[in-house]
Amino acid sequence: MAKKILIVGGGYAGFYTAWKLEKLLRSGEAEVTIVDPLPYMAYLPFLPEVASGSIEPRHALVARRRHLKSTVNIAGKVTDISNATRTVTIAPNDGEPFDFHYDQLVITTGSVSRTFPIPGxxxxxxxxxxxxxxxxxxxxxxxxxxxxxxxxxxxxxxxxxxxxxxxxxxxxxxxxxxxxxxxxxxxxxxxxxxxxxxxxxxxxxxxxxxxxxxxxxxxxxxxxxxxxxxxxxxxxxxxxxxxxxxxxxxxxxxxxxxxxxxxxGVMPRPFLRGTDLPIGPRGHVIGSPTLQVNTEDGEVVEGVWTAGDTSQTPDISSTPGPGGFCVPNAQHAVRQGRLLAKNIVATLRGEGVHEYNHKNAGAVAGLGVNNGVFQSGNFAMKGYMAWLAHRMYHGLAMPTWERKLRVFGGWVGHFFLGRDIVNIEMTQQPQAIFQEFASRPKPAEEKVQ
Structure with a gap:
């Protein structure tokens, strides 16, 4: 019987895990299901450019149903995990919660904004x-x-x-x-x-x-x-x-x-603390270099994997991140998702798993049109050339050629036409104008006593 692989979270790590699994799994070897309340993966490094009008919002998104051909998509949230019974509770966007049984579980729920109790x-x-x-x-x-x-x-x-x-x-x-x-x-x-x-x-x-x-x-x-x-x-x-x-x-x-x-700052999703998974001091799922979930004593939790922002994965590279763990960024999430898929398939086939040991590709940041910074080791660039490196790196890192072409096409259009400044803030209240002028039934006349 085909094994059931459940991926919780459809961001970078979750999307890339499912995408790679579809390429590696043989027909009938496993069923892959991904649970996320949103139908898309957002490429987060593009958010500042979306906010400044340099990238059209939909071009920074990847529709999972368009690119995951055999993966089952469930629109909803996992609200509870019981690894002891290999069961999760899923609350769909519409409908009643239900239980889902799995053989392999992948936790890639990403992160949310971390705030402090500052008034206002x-x-x-x-x-x-x-x-x-x-x-x-x-x-x-x-x-x-x-x-x-x-x-x-x-x-x-x-x-x-x-x-x-x-x-x-x-x-x-x-x-x-x-x-x-x-x-x-x-x-x-x-x-x-x-x-x-x-x-x-x-x-x-x-x-x-x-x-x-x-x-x-x-x-x-x-x-x-x-x-x-x-x-x-x-x-x-x-x-x-x-x-x-x-x-x-x-x-x-x-x-x-x-x-x-x-x-x-960011933090893992708080609901994970209420599950029976091993959780670190800052709310992350405890991971290992092989991306398998570990207990605090270092014992592997069979059949459970984690990657991306939600995981506490040891950084065994030559330049480890703060605290010795992989930092929460897209570079790690994408690479971990690909390796995670390979390790799941290897486990299903009784083969050995590999450790995640990344080679740092450097740090690159866009600082507005025609300005940026890039640093890799002792090599650094500033200004226009660094901005080009930023756009080239992230443009090529955007998953699928369909999305790459949309992003690069938008940049070319903005080069000749400038950024669009049309404000469509009313989309956040789409019924306001309609309701203002919509005809309504007249109140029924009171019955004469």
Missing amino acids: VADNAIGMKTIEEAVAVRDRMVANYEEAASLPKGSPERERLLTVTVVGGGFAGIESIAELRSFGTSILRNYPEIGFDETKFHLVEAMGRIMPEVSEGMADWVVKDQTRRGVDIHLNTQLTSAVDGKMELSTGEVFESELIVWTA
Whole structure:
């Protein structure tokens, strides 16, 4: 009887595991099922460019049903895992929860934004972890410029609308603030009522430096470059309050910001702590170099695998990440997903498994159109050439040639036509206009007593 392989989570690691399994499995050897509430995999490194209008949102997504031909897709969430009985509970997007039995389980649930109990953040900030958030940031920024253009210069509301704040100075934060600053500068030609000096962009970082993945010299260059372009970078600074958009910093500085983007860390999905899987101190599933789940004592949990952001996988390369574990990024998730599929197939066939030992391809970041940084070992590039390297690397890393062509085609179109600044924020309330003018039945006349 064919073995049942269940993949929980359809992001990078989950998608690549299923994609590779379809190529490796023989007919009838196993049935692969993937559970995720969304029908697509989002290429997260593109989110800052989606937010700045450089990439069309759908081009940063991969429809699983289009590219996973034999994998069964279930639209829903796994709410409980009982590995003791080889059963998970699935809550579908529509319908009643049901139990699903598996022989091999793959945990690739990814991560979510990690926040702190700072007043106002939960109510006013937007993350940069999903395609929906990136689209909302783009539309909000354009809508703010549109509204500000009609307000008197120097008015508090105009200043608030033209102020953008990003919290977190890792790769996601730096790329987000740089792309938004580049976007804000480029669209001023369409808003002659607004001057460059009126637009304010703030980056708040609690540590004394940004981008820990690159050298300190490179990080310092990025700070100077973005400062020159009009970004206020607050190092060794914590956000203490964001109530009603009033930004209060630990340095005592206070300003108001209509658009607040949170990029200060990620965490595994909390529901994993309620399962019987081995969980590390920070909520990750404990993994091994072979991507098999291990107990705290190092014993292999047979038939259970993990990869990507949700896993605590030892980094056995020559340059291990912080704490000796693989850092949560796309480079690891993609490579781990491919190896995970190979190891599952090897296990089914009674063959040996291999360890994940990656060769670091370097760090690359886009800092707005025609600007970027790239570092691999002692080799580094800055500016235009690094930006080209960033686009080439991520454009080719985008899964499937169909998606690659859409992304590169969009970039070519923007080169000649510029970025589209149309704001379609009303898509978040699609029935508002219809309901405003829709005819409704007249109330029944009261019966005469």
